[in-house]
Amino acid sequence: MAIFRRRPQGDDEPQVADERLDAEPTGDEEADASASDDALDTVTAERPAGGPWDADDEATALPRLDLGALRLPGVPGMELRMEVDKTTNAVSAAAVSIDGSTLQLQAYAAPRSEGIWDEIRQEIQQSVVQQGGAADDLPGPFGRELLARLPARTPEGRTAHRPARFLGVDGPRWFLRGVITGRAAVEPDAAQVLERVFGEVVVVRGTDARPPRDLLTLTLPNRQEPGAAPAADEPPAAQEPDFDPLTRGPEITEIR
Helix, strand or coil: CEEEEEEECCCCCCEEECCCCCCCCCCEEEEEEECCCCCCCCCCCCCCCCCCEECCCCCCCCCCEECECEEECCCCCCEEEEEEECCCCCEEEEEEEECCEEEEEEEEECCCCCCCHHHHHHHHHHHHHHCCCEEEEEEECCEEEEEEEEEEECCCCCEEEEEEEEEEEEECCEEEEEEEEEHHHCCHHHHHHHHHHHHCCEECCCCCCCCCCCECCECCCCCCCCCEEECCCCCCCCCCCECCCHHHCCEEECCC
16 A cells, blocks of 8 residues: 655754755655555666666666656565655655665756766765765766765764765766665665665656756656555654755755
8 A cells, every 4th residue: 555644844954055055944845655566566686787767768667656757666665755845845856765774866957968967976075074074986886976974963962974875877868866875875785775776767857948957847656546545644754864956956954
């Protein structure tokens, strides 16, 4: 059964932002969903050459959820959370959680002639360092990635750090960013499932003209799909960081 629910974001989350941002919370709310076993199946054991995929590619024939700009594969037992900006009702990101780890996904428009991941990676790295964290630029299964230690606040009010992996893939006129948090950010075995999900994502860029770094439009899953039902009096699930669109610069928010 797919369960959809919404909950407000807290007002006291620490952020990592570049100089274009203030320290105010982002004002997002989230619509959560547990993926329907009827609609989703296990992804392939290994990432195919060329994935993530463009809508015009001959992607692997997997069941995928239609999220507008993204077609998302799934694994049994995963939870899908759609992050919604409460001021505009626009869906800003999709986040897949499984076994204590989360992969957040956002797709952006990019120039026709060149990618933007190199530039964005440098901006994120500089932002993290300026805010008291650390970020290493390392090779990964999808090319260069960042392994960051993000500043965070403990329940006792002390400063701590928590790991996050920033993945990026430049496609034809689009850029896909993934952020892995939880155990999968530092444990290779725990990361395998989320890496396979990322490698099987299909990006639907569309043909309309968009400026670089413009967030591609995401939509909520169809609530009427087989097995879907609204939640009733369910406790909120564990919450993970939000990441604002690139037009506002890199931003990491811890939700409590």
